[in-house]
Each structure stands twice: as structure tokens, then as C-alpha cells.
Amino acid sequence: MKNKNLLASVAVFGELYNSEKYTGISSVIAEFIKAAVVYENKYCQSSLEITRLLEKVYDFKIPESVIRTVLITNLKAVVEVKKSAFHFNKSIESEYKGFSKEIEEKNKYQNLIFNDLIKYVSDKDKKVILDSEKEELFHNFNHFLFDNGALEKYSNHISAFIIQNENKTDFLNCLNSIREGLILYQGIKYTSDISDLGKWDTDLVIYLNTEYLFNALGYNGLLFKEIFDDFYKLVTEINSISVEQNKEAKISLRFFSETQNEIDDFFAMAESIKRGYKRLEPWRSAMKTIVNSCRNASDVEAKRVSFYLDLESLGIILEDIEFNAMEHPAFNVEDESVLEELNKISKERKKEFDKVACRQFFKIFNKINLLRIGNSKKPFEKIGHIFITESGLAKYLGHNNLVKFNDHDTSFAKDIDFVTSRFWFKLKKGFSEKNALPKSFDVLTKSRIILSSHINNSISNEYQKLVKETDDGKLTKDESLARSYSLREKPNKPEDITKINIDSTFDFLNNEDYFEEVYREKERKEELLKTTQKMNEELQAEINRRDELDRKKEFEEIQLNYNLRKESYINDNWKNTKKRNWKDLRWLIFVILLNIILVVSATILTSSTRLKNWVSEFGIFQIITIILYAIIIVFDVIGSKYLFNKDNFKNGWNWFIIIIRKKSYSQFELETKLYFNNEFTMKEN
Numbered sequence: 001m002k003n004k005n006l007l008a009s010v011a012v013f014g015e016l017y018n019s020e021k022y023t024g025i026s027s028v029i030a031e032f033i034k035a036a037v038v039y040e041n042k043y044c045q046s047s048l049e050i051t052r053l054l055e056k057v058y059d060f061k062i063p064e065s066v067i068r069t070v071l072i073t074n075l076k077a078v079v080e081v082k083k084s085a086f087h088f089n090k091s092i093e094s095e096y097k098g099f100s101k102e103i104e105e106k107n108k109y110q111n112l113i114f115n116d117l118i119k120y121v122s123d124k125d126k127k128v129i130l131d132s133e134k135e136e137l138f139h140n141f142n143h144f145l146f147d148n149g150a151l152e153k154y155s156n157h158i159s160a161f162i163i164q165n166e167n168k169t170d171f172l173n174c175l176n177s178i179r180e181g182l183i184l185y186q187g188i189k190y191t192s193d194i195s196d197l198g199k200w201d202t203d204l205v206i207y208l209n210t211e212y213l214f215n216a217l218g219y220n221g222l223l224f225k226e227i228f229d230d231f232y233k234l235v236t237e238i239n240s241i242s243v244e245q246n247k248e249a250k251i252s253l254r255f256f257s258e259t260q261n262e263i264d265d266f267f268a269m270a271e272s273i274k275r276g277y278k279r280l281e282p283w284r285s286a287m288k289t290i291v292n293s294c295r296n297a298s299d300v301e302a303k304r305v306s307f308y309l310d311l312e313s314l315g316i317i318l319e320d321i322e323f324n325a326m327e328h329p330a331f332n333v334e335d336e337s338v339l340e341e342l343n344k345i346s347k348e349r350k351k352e353f354d355k356v357a358c359r360q361f362f363k364i365f366n367k368i369n370l371l372r373i374g375n376s377k378k379p380f381e382k383i384g385h386i387f388i389t390e391s392g393l394a395k396y397l398g399h400n401n402l403v404k405f406n407d408h409d410t411s412f413a414k415d416i417d418f419v420t421s422r423f424w425f426k427l428k429k430g431f432s433e434k435n436a437l438p439k440s441f442d443v444l445t446k447s448r449i450i451l452s453s454h455i456n457n458s459i460s461n462e463y464q465k466l467v468k469e470t471d472d473g474k475l476t477k478d479e480s481l482a483r484s485y486s487l488r489e490k491p492n493k494p495e496d497i498t499k500i501n502i503d504s505t506f507d508f509l510n511n512e513d514y515f516e517e518v519y520r521e522k523e524r525k526e527e528l529l530k531t532t533q534k535m536n537e538e539l540q541a542e543i544n545r546r547d548e549l550d551r552k553k554e555f556e557e558i559q560l561n562y563n564l565r566k567e568s569y570i571n572d573n574w575k576n577t578k579k580r581n582w583k584d585l586r587w588l589i590f591v592i593l594l595n596i597i598l599v600v601s602a603t604i605l606t607s608s609t610r611l612k613n614w615v616s617e618f619g620i621f622q623i624i625t626i627i628l629y630a631i632i633i634v635f636d637v638i639g640s641k642y643l644f645n646k647d648n649f650k651n652g653w654n655w656f657i658i659i660i661r662k663k664s665y666s667q668f669e670l671e672t673k674l675y676f677n678n679e680f681t682m683k684e685n
Contacts, residue, residue, distance in 0.1 A: 008106035014181030159447035187425030209389035230438035334362035376409035448494035584652030
């Protein structure tokens with residue numbers, strides 16, 4: 001029941017603590033004690049045996065003093081004490097079923113999540129996950145949720161898996177309930193007297209490392225500032241209560257001269273970058289913030305002064321203390337033999353060992369040890385002085401027995417998450433909606449921070465590799481630029497890592513040939529682009545050719561239609577012209593014949609005696625003849641003057657001349673048709 005049940009147990013622990021049914025941590029522990037007793041069917045045990053029983057059933061390692069307090073104060077109604085043994089009433093069996101069911105439901109849902117994680121890892125690694133690998137994956141998952149395992153084999157897979165499911169509320173609630181229960185459990189684990197909860201009554205000086213000073217002022221992005229703000233609010237709350245009750249603050253925030261020197265060097269580097277002497281390294285968020293906020297090199301110094309003033313306004317000031325190993329040899333943790341041993345361990349684990357950084361942290365640990373007067377056996381709440389940092393090396397050194405002298409000594413170095421959770425537990429904040437939870441408690445935040453840290457390490461390594469290969473001539477200018485741009489595009493701030501870019505982020509972290517593949521993909525895309533462009537050009541040429549043919553065909557159709565209409569216009573008008581000319585000729589002939597008749601008739605009449613005598617008889621026929629003759633004369637006179645157009649006569653005469661001369665007719669036809677051709681063209685235009 002133990003292994004996977006621990007996750008379900010701490011989740012239930014957190015939920016029970018926040019429910020109205022239970023009055024506090026003691027009453028929740030009481031429920032777990034009763035459930036363990038029923039599950040193992042051991043109703044009579046000592047407090048030590050019950051402590052071991054909780055560890056066996058739920059993997060809860062709770063101090064015996066806490067268990068004894070709960071047995072005496074919270075379970076006296078169902079427990080009878082006889083000869084240092086605690087006898088449980090059988091009535092607690094009825095309560096076990098509901099409790100056990102809740103654990104089982106949590107376990108069932110967590111198993112579903114873990115199975116989804118196995119599938120996710122299998123898909124990402126493109127292989128079947130063996131049972132041994134599943135076991136390692138579960139331990140990594142367990143360590144991840146229990147604030148450990150940032151450097152485990154599957155930490156990137158787990159973080160990416162969580163971010164991939166960031167929109168699933170039940171999924172996140174389940175994992176966050178484990179995280180929340182863990183904070184309570186770890187708080188109990190390191191608390192000997194739970195009756196002392198609800199207040200912080202010891203003095204504690206917290207020495208902040210460089211990254212937390214930058215986080216305090218937002219230099220490393222929004223998420224890190226929010227995490228620091230959550231920590232700072234708890235410090236402020238503790239101090240406000242203490243000042244109200246004791247007229248003095250309990251928590252002080254300081255930084256050492258080693259940290260100040262590192263910050264000064266940081267700003268000096270920023271000034272060199274602004275002057276163009278150094279390159280801006282893309283993984284340094286704080287450096288980018290400084291460089292981008294300064295217009296020129298002279299602004300950097302003003303920024304540095306402002307930085308320290310802003311820290312001072314938050315009550316974060318320099319601790320002016322020096323350590324002399326000759327004067328305080330008992331407190332000295334810096335030893336060459338220790339360095340060599342640590343270096344040897346690193347080589348065995350195939351990891352690099354930074355002696356320079358190690359010595360820097362040892363100087364700080366010397367000061368912490370001096371301030372503690374060499375006494376690190378106290379619990380965190382009473383330790384008096386602690387150095388907090390995100391440096392994995394510093395935390396490793398601070399917890400290493402070669403450095404901290406004794407197994408049970410409180411480490412010289414912790415991180416801000418640890419301190420925040422301890423303050424939260426100590427103040428009995430809980431996880432209900434009444435209290436806004438610190439950002440660092442959220443499993444999504446943890447996932448983003450882990451991936452961000454790994455990304456920055458990878459960017460740093462790849463950047464150094466890029467510079468070296470470029471200087472050695474192994475990379476072309478185009479390859480170097482392509483990789484440089486790719487590095488700058490990576491989301492190196494936690495808040496920039498989302499479901500949208502998690503796949504590419506994961507590939508960057510877990511593919512050793514990432515940049516080679518990126519460059520090959522770039523070349524492939526460029527080749528594809530060239531091929532596509534060529535095809536497009538050929539297609540466009542074909543379209544243009546077809547358009548030209550279509551336009552030509554359309555033009556030919558228009559031209560043909562135009563010519564047909566022009567020909568029809570010319571022919572129709574030519575026909576009309578001939579028809580009109582023939583009409584004019586006929587009128588001309590008619591008039592000529594009419595005049596000839598009149599002349600001939602008059603001549604005959606005047607020259608013929610016989611005809612004169614016939615006319616003089618003046619009979620009916622003579623009268624009719626005279627009338628007809630008179631009508632013809634009148635018609636001829638009046639028609640010549642009013643009815644017949646001289647132009648028509650002239651036109652008729654010309655037409656007569658033309659038709660009797662074939663050459664003139666052809667010429668006239670050509671000129672007339674040319675005239676109508678020009679007339680048609682003008683009308684169309």
C-alpha cells in the first residue's frame with residue numbers, strides 16, 4: 001500500500017486539513033492513525049510502534065513526539081492508555097471504510113495520470129517503456145511532486161507532460177493537492193511540537209543570492225517576481241505581527257559582499273555590451289532587462305545605483321561581515337581535501353565540477369557557519385541564519401555531509417520555495433480559497449521553472465559551442481546566423497513556456513542533433529521554396545501564354561466581327577449608292593425624253609399643214625390632244641424648276657458617264673468603298 005499510496009495520502013491530508021470537519025493538523029493526523037490501526041488490525045501499540053505503523057502504511061515519517069501528542073489530546077475518546085501502550089476502541093472500524101475509499105479514489109485517479117504519463121513518454125521517445133523504466137519514471141514523478149528531481153532522467157518529460165495538460169482542471173487539481181499536502185506533511189515531519197504552530201517567534205536572517213535580488217525587482221521576468229513577492233508577503237506578515245507584539249521584526253533580508261561583487265560585475269558586463277565590447281548572451285534574462293532598459297552605456301551605472309536603492313526600499317541590505325580562516329578555523333568549511341573529494345564524486349557521476357563557483361559558495365558558507373557559531377544542529381525555525389539560492393551546486397554543497405559536518409545539521413543553503421513553504425506551514429495558512437496560494441506551490445509553475453532552467457543551460461552550452469565552431473570555421477556564416485536566431489527564439493523565461501510551444505521546447509532539450517536537424521530542415525525548406533518558386537514561375541508563364549492566346553483569340557474574334565460589320569456597312573452603303581445613282585439616271589433619261597417629245601411634237605405640228613388643219617377642226621380628240629400637250633409642257637416647266645434636283649440630274653449624268661467607262665466605274669467603286677470604310681472607322685472610334 002505504501003509506494004504509490006504516499007501520493008494519495010498527502011493529497012487526502014491536504015484536503016482534510018482544509019475541510020471544516022477537522023480543526024487542525026492534529027485532528028487530521030488522528031484520522032490517519034486510526035486508519036492505519038484498522039488497516040493493520042493492531043489495536044494495541046506504543047507510540048513508537050504507531051509511528052512506524054504510519055510509515056509502513058502511508059510512508060509518513062512523523063516524529064514520535066507529534067504522534068504521542070495526537071494520541072493523548074485528539075484520540076482520548078477512543079484510546080485507553082495502559083502501561084505505555086495505547087489501546088484503540090473497535091468502534092473506529094466504522095470510520096475506516098470512508099477514509100479508505102477516499103484514499104483509493106485518489107490512488108485510482110493518480111494511476112490514470114501516471115498511465116497517461118507513460119504513454120506520453122513512450123510517444124516522445126518513440127519506443128515501448130519497459131517495466132524497469134516505468135518504475136524509474138514513477139520514482140522521478142514522485143520526486144518531482146515532492147520538490148525534488150529537477151535533474152532526474154525524466155524531469156523534462158514530466159514537466160512537458162504537465163504543461164501539455166495545463167487546460168485540464170481536474171488534472172492540475174489532483175497534482176496540486178499532492179503538492180499542498182506535501183507542504184503540510186514536510187512541515188509536520190520537521191516539527192517536534194505542533195502546538196507551537198500559528199506564529200513565528202524566532203529571529204532569522206535570510207541571505208539572498210544574486211538571482212533572488214534580481215527576481216525581487218522583476219529583472220528575471222514576471223513569474224520569478226511573483227514567486228519572490230509571495231515569499232516577501234509572508235516575511236512582511238511575520239514581521240508585522242512581531243512588531244505589533246514585541247516591537248521588533250523577526251525576519252531580516254540581507255546579502256553578502258560576494259553577492260554584491262557578482263552584481264557589480266553583472267552591471268559592468270552590461271556596460272560592456274552597450275559599448276559593443278561584449279555579446280549579449282540570450283539566456284541571461286536579467287542582462288537583457290538591463291541592456292534593453294538603458295539607452296547608452298552611461299545609463300547602466302545609474303541603473304546599478306537605482307538597483308541597490310530599490311533593494312534598500314524593500315529592506316534588503318548588505319551584510320558587512322568578513323571571515324578570516326586563521327581567526328576562526330573551527331568554522332571554516334573551505335578545504336582543498338573537500339574540493340578534491342567533491343571533484344572525484346563528480347567525475348564518477350560524469351558531471352563537470354566548477355571549483356571556482358564551489359570556492360565562492362564556500363566563502364558564503366563560512367560566514368553562515370560563523371554567524372551560527374558552528375551550531376547547525378538546530379531545526380530550520382531556530383537556525384538563525386540561512387543562505388537561499390536557486391543554484392543547484394550551492395544546494396548540493398549545502399546539503400553535502402562533507403561540507404555541513406554532521407548528517408542532521410541544517411543545510412547552509414536552501415531555496416526560496418523551501419522557506420516559503422515553511423513560513424506557510426508555520427503560520428497555519430492552509431490551502432482554502434481564503435488564502436491566495438504562493439505561486440511556487442503550483443505544479444505548473446514548477447514545471448515551467450524546471451524547463452526554463454534546463455533551456456537556459458542548453459542555450460548557454462549551445463551558444464558557447466556555436467561561438468567556438470564559428471571561430472574555428474566549422475560553421476558557415478549562414479549556419480551560424482540560423483543557429484543564433486534559433487537560440488534567441490527559445491522561450492527562456494518560465495512564463496513564456498506554454499502548451500503552444502511545449503513540443504518544440506521539448507525537442508530542443510532532448511534532441512542532441514536539434515540544430516543540425518533545424519539547419520537541414522531550413523535547407524530543405526529553402527530547396528522546397530526554390531522548387532515551388534520555379535513551379536510557380538512556370539505555371540505563371542503557362543498562364544500568361546494561355547492568357548495571351550485567349551487575348552489573341554478574343555482579339556481575332558473582335559477583329560473578325562469588326563471586319564464583318566465594316567464589310568457589311570461598306571457593301572450596304574455601296575448598294576444604296578448605286579441604287580440612288582440609278583434612280584438619278586432614270587430621272588435624267590425621263591426628263592430628256594420628255595423634252596425631246598415636246599420639241600419633236602412642236603416641230604411636227606408647225607411643219608405639217610394637214611396636222612394644223614386637223615387641230616383647227618377643234619373636235620374632242622383635238623381638245624384632248626391639246627390638253628395633254630399642255631400638261632406635259634407644264635410638268636416639264638414646273639418639274640424642271642421645282643421637282644427635279646439639278647444635283648440629281650448631274651449625279652445621274654455622272655453615273656451614266658461612269659457606267660459606260662468600265663475603268664471609271666472600278667475607280668469610283670474603290671473610292672466610294674474607301675470613303676465608307678473611313679466613315680465606319682470614325683464611327684467605331
